[in-house]
Amino acid sequence: MAIRRLPETVTHRIAAGEVIERPASVVKELLENSLDAGASRVTVRIVQGGTLSIVVEDDGAGILPEELPLAVERFATSKLFDIDDLERITTLGFRGEALSSIASVSRFEVRSRPASKTEGAFIRVEGGQFIGSGTIETPKGTRVQVDDLFFNLPARRKFLKSSSAEQRRILKVVQEMAIVFPAVSFLFVADGKSVFRWEGGTRREILQAVLGESRLRETRYEKGPVIVEAWRGTARPGQRTEVLSFVNGRRVTEPTIRSALFALGPEIAGDWVILVDCPPADVDVNIHPAKAEVRFRNSGTVFEAVHGAAKAALAFGAELVLEKPQPSEGFSSEGGGLNLPWPRVAAPTEAEVGRLVEYPAGDFPGSAPKTAAVRFLGHVSEGFLVFSEGNDLVLVDPHAAHERILYDRLREAMKNRFPSQRLGMKTELSPSLAAGAEEHRFRLLELGFGFEQKHGLVPSLTAVPFFPGLESVSPEDLLRSTIAALDENPEQPLDIRLARRWASAACHGAMKLGDRVGSEEALALWHQLFETEGPRTCPHGRPTFLRLGGSAIKRHFGRKG
Structure with a gap:
């Protein structure tokens, strides 16, 4: 095949694909230009997740009327002058590609007025083609409007997510810019609703x-x-x-x-x-x-x-201090057990109370005799539980083991319906959490969550799913875990994703590696772990125990047998 030059319209769209991946990419590039221009206030407005319209307005330095045509040309910028400047870039933008790339895949307009001018100017571009320009009354600063993004690239549109998902990505971009420039005011409005407002402050x-x-x-x-x-x-x-x-x-x-x-x-x-x-x-x-x-x-x-x-x-120390109340009746403190305000593992049965328990050898891989005597020996290192089973030595990670137990219990409970429990006090959601809840609203309602939203206000959480073992999880953390599960690989069954996330959330408030437990609780944990379907690992794939075989121990010390 003959080699030929690509038409300019094709090269511009190829270049735009490298810079502009989705609506959030447009917002990022435009915000960088606003902040480089010294803006103290920036407003972002979108419609339908930014696919129908994006408007970014600022009160920055503005663009001179005679320079507006240059602003939408590729590799035209005010931030670099020669090759040496590439070695000392101090601005967010510098490549001179953003506006050109955006204009080549949208219906694009820029309005701008520097403080030194009494009248502003505008320029319109559609799909990379110049449409018109002129003077216009406009406030100091710059206003960029991007309509019908990817109207001339239908294949790219097919890869975009739902409007709520794209909105959440844009919200993340705006919030990240606010973190870096906390003194600047930011307003983000989606479909006429104020989603995020920051009036400036400290980091x-x-x-x-x-x-x-x-x-x-x-x-x-x-x-x-x-x-x-x-x-x-x-x-x-x-x-x-x-x-x-x-x-x-x-x-x-x-x-x-x-x-x-x-x-x-x-x-x-x-x-x-x-x-x-x-x-x-x-x-x-x-x-x-x-x-x-x-x-x-x-x-x-x-x-x-x-x-x-x-x-x-x-080095400041533990982030969360857990109070350790006095032991309650029926649970001895002599073994180091704690009476916690949340369920850890079920109370030990009479057969488990003793320090010596008999189990069939087939239940535990690596056991040689027909019955293996399981003893709890104590703690080692940072809190791993040490057991002897027959001639073997077994180390158990209590946190991973407890997570596996909760995971199996939750999956079993999920085979029935999803019960819902109303909250005694409504919980107002943060902007980012509210955006995630809006994206998955109908699915969350099916799972037992409830929401209430008054006109113009951030939605509140009014109900959550109720399953045994989740009592220690706050409503916000339960919602956050659920949204994370819904965002994960959809090829995996939802009950598996939910159980893994919820078990992990519950375990953050339960047994941890550094906790000291008594013999009864340790043996109960052992028993319940090996009753699960996959006792070898936690739901995330981390090992729950390490077995040192008796024969391997003897070989290490040069003993026969």
Whole structure:
């Protein structure tokens, strides 16, 4: 086949596909332009998840009338002058592709007026083709309107999610910008309803508003020219560790930052916001058209700085202090058991109360004799339970074991209907949680959740599903876990996803690795674990126990037999 040049209309659409993936990409690029222009107030309005219309207005510096045509040309920008500037980028935007890319896949209009002008100007572009321009009365700043996104790329439209799902992505972008620029006011309106409003304030205040956290821990750490600001929120039941990372004000996904954080081990559970500030010459942001990736010149220094900041945040101590009431009747404190305000495992039977219990050997892999004597020996390391079973030594992770037990119980209970329990007090939802609830509203109602929303206000949670074992989970955490399950791989049955998430949420308020338990409770945990369908792992695939065979122990010490 002959090689030929592609038409300009085709090359523009190809370039736009690299920069503009979905409505949230448009909002991100336009917000970056607003913030680079020094805006103190930004408003984002969308219709139908941004597919029908997106409008971003700011009170920034504005664009001169004679420069508006240049603004929608590819590789035209006010932020770079020569190749050396690529080594010291201090703005969010710099490639000169955003407006051109957006205009090539939408019906596009820009209105702008600098403070030095009494009259503004506008330009209209449709599918990359110039439509018209002129003067117009408009406030100081810039207004960009994007209608019928991907109208000329129907294949791209097919890959978009529902309007509520796209709205949630846009909300996330707006909130992330507010985290980096807390002094700027942001308003996000979807289909005529105010979804998120921030009037400006401190970073702590915006993080409290976005994360729904009242208790946040902040640390700062310096390593050479690198300064890291780390914020840690409370570990949320049923949710993985979430990390928002920013480099010089830019939201990025960077493996060095995540590696430095996760190197601290499982105790990092919770929400983290990591803001890295380093010399522009030490970071390369010109890697990806969407500017979502960066490369550090000295990644080792960045690793140490992030690691140090996160370690300092963890050094404050446990995030959640659990009171340990006096033992109640029928449960002895001599073995170290705790009387907790939530169910851990069922009360031991009379046969389990003794320190020696007989079980058929077939129930436990690796057992040689017909009956294996199971004894609870105590705790080791950070709280692993130690048992002897016949000639074998078995270490059990109590948290993983308890999670497996709750998971199986929930799956069994879900075979029937989903009972609902009304809340004694309505729970007002945070904007991000409300957006997730709106996206899955009908499915959540089927699962037993109830909502109430008055005109113009954020919806409140009025009812939740009720299953034994979920008593310790707060309504917000139960809703958050359920939304996470609904967002997961739809090829997996919903009851499995729900049971895994709910069991994890319940276990955050129950037995933990560091807890000390008595013999009776430990043996009850053992018995219930090995009655489950998959005692070897927790619902997430982590091992629940480690078995050291008696013969292997003898071989290690050079003993025969």
